[in-house]
Amino acid sequence: MAKxxxxxxxxxxxxxxxxxxxxxxxxxxxxxxxxxPGDALWAMMVYLACSFIRPAAATGRLAASALAISYLDELSQLYQAPWINTIRATTAGHLVLGSAFSWYDMLAYTIGIVLVAVVMERVKGIEPSS
Known part of the structure; x- marks a missing residue:
């Protein structure tokens, strides 16, 4: 598991x-x-983080978790209170929280997660057995 x-x-x-x-x-x-492409890569990063936390989880479960996190992050952009916009105005805040809701971002997240899930499934198939 450590490897x-x-x-x-x-x-x-x-x-x-x-x-x-x-x-x-x-x-x-x-x-x-x-x-x-940056949005798709952001969602791939979320998938890999979920996989790091639960390395034995099924691909579908990881994909669902990553999609939920990505979609919730995007939906949070509909909330535009001054305090959270102050955080979003920072580089780190913008990279993590985004700034403006977009359905296209959600599509990019979906594409990114599907791509990384397919790649991870393929990699599972070529892992040497222990």
């Missing part, structure tokens, strides 16, 4: 780095994708 968590952590860090780079250098991606 699996190690690789999940490495994947989590890699996804964060790629996600941050996708926002810093958006010109490296097709313009029509806009900011949505």
């Amino acid at each position: 699996k968590r190690y690789w999940l952590f490495i994947g989590w860090v890699a996804v964060i780095i790629v996600g941050l780079l996708s926002r810093k250098y958006p010109f490296l991606l097709p313009a029509f994708l806009g900011k949505y």
Whole structure:
């Protein structure tokens, strides 16, 4: 289990780095994708965090948990009180909480989680048996 968590952590860090780079250098991606690759990567990071916490959980359960967290985060953006907007105005707050609700963000989250869940299922199939 420790070895699996190690690789999940490495994947989590890699996804964060790629996600941050996708926002810093958006010109490296097709313009029509806009900011949505970053949103998909954010949701992938949530999936990997859920998997790190519960490494033995079924893929479907992890995907459902990651979708719930991602959707709740997006829905929280409908709440625009001054105190939370102060947090959202910081770099970390904006990266974690976002700023404005969008159905397209929810679609990007769904795509990101489906992609990472498929990859994780494929990786399970090639893991050496212990």
